Amino acid sequence: MAKRDYYDVLGVSKGASADELKKAYRGKAKELHPDRNADNPNAEAQFKEVNEAYEALKDPNKKAAYDRYGHAAFENGGGGRPGGGFGGGAGQGDFASAFSDVFDDLFGDFMGGRQGGGGRRRASRGNDLRYNLRITLEEAYAGLQTTITVPTAVACGTCNGTGAEGGAEPVTCPTCSGMGKVRAQQGFFTVERTCPTCNGAGQTIKNPCNTCHGAGRVEKERALSVNVPAGVETGTRIRLAGEGEAGLRGGPAGDLYIFIEVRDHELFQRDAQHLFCRVPVSISKAALGGDIEVPTIDGGRSRVKIPEGSQTGRQMRLRGKGMPTLRGGASGDMFIELAVETPVNLTARQKEILREFDKQSEGNNPQSSTFFSAVKSFWDGMKG
Template structure:
């Protein structure tokens, strides 16, 4: 049986933010939890529970969600190396792991990204950070190297990273005995969750350092060198590994995702690798034909207008678009002709226009490419 769309499983839109996805997941997890569904419907509830868990694990991970949005289920297929999951784990950590994570998420745990550290303390991976960068169309086409300032954490010099006021020290948490976790009972299950008193550190600081407020680290900022690849487009992201928030209890840091935003361009509109522009053309040039210059990202190009060029006519310049990040060849430039009607005519020019119009009328419909077809449509309307 084909898998359902993950967004459909959770009942959220494809552009739903993380908090909405988490809220929808919690609601489904509570509804289909095996402890709440006994008897005849237990099997069906268990399948829905597992389905919701898998959907949440994919959509709550920035990398997996991006792969799923681009390639669908194939992008996160364990057989294609999309994510870890050994034999018997059903491709998303197994049902046993799902039970442990869902309990922690519903009853106060910190969710995914954790593992056991030394002394039984929970080790957490740092959160990912997002940075919006606005670039021009020219920068997107050619690529660029730039610098950005992001927040970072450094060990507190006052307490040397201990979090305790100088001259004092941290003590073992009495609630969890230094393990960082406590157990609570829910029905037939004993649930392990992060200790609410020490927040998983296994330690209590009676007298926190006044500089870092007991965190053992202070917030600073640092400069990162960022390389924007040529051909990048709106909504694409660049991953900077290890530059997210620091982990807890020695856990690895998260990643920084630089999200690209495109500034509006005065002339061009981008459509994938193709560019579009509107070229104003005078009435005389459109009527008699002639050569016009059109702008491109690489300079100028010429287009030969045939005699009688009509408003809205589109000319295609091959290879004058943008070469995308994953493209082998550049796109095309489409020039849309906009014929300009003369304004603020002199009396002499008005007379010339009237004389010209009179000569057109005497010539019948042969000067108008659409007159006959339009007349036929009018006749058909009154039949």
């Protein structure tokens, strides 16, 4: 069976440039790779055909010979068979490099991905840190300026974060030539591993710093000033850019995230920007009405008028006496909820007065009348 034209195999014109040839080869190799075409019995043969075509056309001398003589250029010792697989011959390193690019595209994600800048990892960003800060409701209302102490890794002052003694620059790793990874040919595949000399950093330090032992950072506690804005709630997150863990070998620092927790208050309950305060009142005050004095979150006090005949659970609103909103705007409201209190430890005279009051109060308890009327209807219905 006659061989197909190499340009047709790659799907390019005869005047294609080296970059166009390489791009076409990579596309075809990825498309026809046997691992991606388990259900295509011809995939392996087509894949080898693509490899053979590219090996011939990638080399300028072989390409010139092929353009002049066709397939006859590689027959009877005419320059070596281009389809000789992964064996020796001129240009072998170039072909291995091109195939390793395809290997990276096919399996890069599985192997950890390709790294930018030729795979070098000279410096790495520091980790982000979390700090939990508990504050009072009053502090959440007014805002807070405080200082926190954070244990973290900071850039080594002895080597200025380089990890090398005297602040000297690290040198390129001789094993991987700064790539951070090494490749080995194993039969049909090129296998890539993290460089054992530099552990993937791409660089080595001849004389490590005695203080940080080559890491470029040391453990230390830092005092930071934190501005907590008014209106924060539990779960509010404050980000301090660059205040996290120092980067490795001079890399950028991470960020510090402060998570706010607002403690429970003994007088006020919070719902977003609104506050609730449960206030006990005597039976006589609830029945006759009158004024009471209630606290506010800013430390002040407000007078509230209780209407006659108030029941437990009745609410009254104090506008603007709640919590400020975090991003500005109007403050929330404060709600006063009444709790009518039953007196205890009555004297004989008090009991006598209450019995007399009870006799005179028939028809003055609307909730009781409504409830027991409903109960009577229920029982009558059950009898029916």
